[in-house]
Amino acid sequence: MSNQDHPGIYIPVPLFYIAFFFFSYLLQSAAPFDFEILHTQAARIVGWIFLVAGIAHIIPAWVQFIRSCNTVVTIRPARTLQTNGVYAFSRNPMYIGFYFLYLGFALLYGNLWTFIVMPVLALIINLYVIKREEAYLRRKFGHEYKNYKKNVRRWL
Template identity: 40%
Template sequence: MSTTTSETGARVVPIPPPLYYAAALVGGVLLDRVFPLAAAHPALRVAGLVIACAGAGSAAAGVLAVIRHRTTIVPHRPVATLITTGVYRVSRNPMYLGLALLVPGLGLLIGTWWPLVLLPLTLLAVTRLVIAPEERYLRQRFPDEYDAYRARVRRWL
């Protein structure tokens, strides 16, 4: 018996996406202990706070939209609906965008550039291992609706 996209979710690597971002942050802090790459200017701490708050806001808005629409944030579970309103009108991935902003924001608050240096590797991993399979899944699950949504809303911003 075969399963349909309405019964399964995206075929993503079974690592929760927040762990990719946490690895960049923790890895950056650990690297800073061995090879300091200080971001010590007070203005950088203020910038870090602003960036981290923007990231937390984007991620929280994405989670709240998912809850409001009674679907799931777990990539390998089937989604009930394609969310295209609210923060999802600005980014197809507001939770991942928010986490991507949290990494450099928190790095600057902590006082190191390393998380920002590691962020491109994180974004590459998330794009290939999570977002690409999610997009394939959504295209199969909501073919016409997802193509129209994808044409008008960018992946990140």
């Protein structure tokens, strides 16, 4: 990893979730794979709950970034380390929110492929995004980040 003043993530993170969702849609078109429970009213209700939960994670995290004059653009330098608000409970509330949105839409559209490809999405987010962000934050904020990481979980 170089000493560049950003994590080196050149693809906007939400695009990963969107791309995987559309990839699963294409898989469903090419090789339909249905699971009846995904086409029930209960699945739709749970889908809406996940959508609301996703928004409830993303908006406060985004607002916190804006208020602290920080950036969510991963090719720009971080100005501050986010450690309070929603970041006091999770180091990645936006990514959790994106997963919740992904699950919500998967349930609303009733596409089993969306769940099947989700582990690959999680692996890419962990290896390409989070590992790079953590290495960058460790370089940029040193001991402060190390303490934060020790006290706050990566996910929930």
